[in-house]
Amino acid sequence: MQTNEILKHVDHTLLLQGATWEEIRQICDDGAKYQTASVCIPPSYIKQASEYVQGKVAICTVIGFPNGYMTTATKAFETKDALENGADEIDMVINIGWLKDKKYDAIENEIRTLKEVCGEKVLKVIIETCLLTDEEKIKMCEIVTRAGADYIxxxxxxxxxxxxxxxxxxxxxxxxxxxxxxxxxGISSMDDAEKFLELGADRLGTSRIIKLIKKEEATGY
Incomplete structure (x- = not known):
């Protein structure tokens, strides 16, 4: 798979707590230059980043991040605020405790509520697989499908x-x-990125792929 084809599926990401505007601006520059699917950044930078990129790259942000245990009303407000500030895509975190408690209707309702806020904008649902059993992952595939979200x-x-x-x-x-x-x-190599896409992923959330490409450009290998 060609590098530029892989990049079309990358959400170039910087969500570290100490991320500065200079670092976010660099992420935006790189996303636009390498034509990634989006840049995924903290909500507080959306307005500034949206004004800066002027449509050259899609702006993705995170909601209920990273723990997911906020109320649905809080997540809905976060989503509305993000969209008003210029976000094109929303990545929300589910309430994992609800899943453990088998509150499936509550989870589905929350996802459906946020999708209604998003409208035509993309909604991705983060389920934090490392904390789940295979049975819980399968259940979330069913819930995300029923709720009408765009991605799991x-x-x-x-x-x-x-x-x-x-x-x-x-x-x-x-x-x-x-x-x-x-x-x-944890997607740390081009080989891994390609394998994820071959297995069925449509998007890759990663900060490392662009770094690898830039290093290759700088060193020649």
Whole structure:
């Protein structure tokens, strides 16, 4: 797979707590230069970044991040605020405690509520696979499908593990028609990126792919 084809599937990401505007601006510059699917940045930078990029790259942000245990009303407000500030895509974190408690209707309602706020804008649902059993992952494939979200996403990158090939294979078998897959967390090589795409991922949340390309450009290998 050609590098430029892989980049079309990358959400170029910087969500570290200490991220500065200078670092966010560099992420935006790189996203526009390398034509990534989006740049994924903290909500507080959306307005500034949206004004800066002027449509040259899509702006993605995170909601209920990284723990997911905020109220649905809080997440809905966060989503509305992000969209008003210029976000094009929303990555929300589910309430994992609700999943453990089998409060499936509450989770579905929350996802559906946020999708209603998003309208035509893309909604991705982070389920934090490293904290779940396979049965819970399959249940979330069903819930995300019923709720009408656009993507199911593996991880925040802030818990005990990131995306695995096994999880993407599992998602691909159990998501419904129209639901795409995003692998995120720990994607550290072009080979891994290509493998995730081959297994069924449509998006890759990563900060490292662009760094690898820039290093290759600078060193020649």
């Amino acid at each position: 996403k593996t991880s925040t990158g802030f818990s005990t593990g990131g995306a695995t090939f096994a999880d993407i294979e599992l998602f691909a078998k159990h998501v419904g028609e129209g639901v795409k897959i995003k692998a995120a967390g």
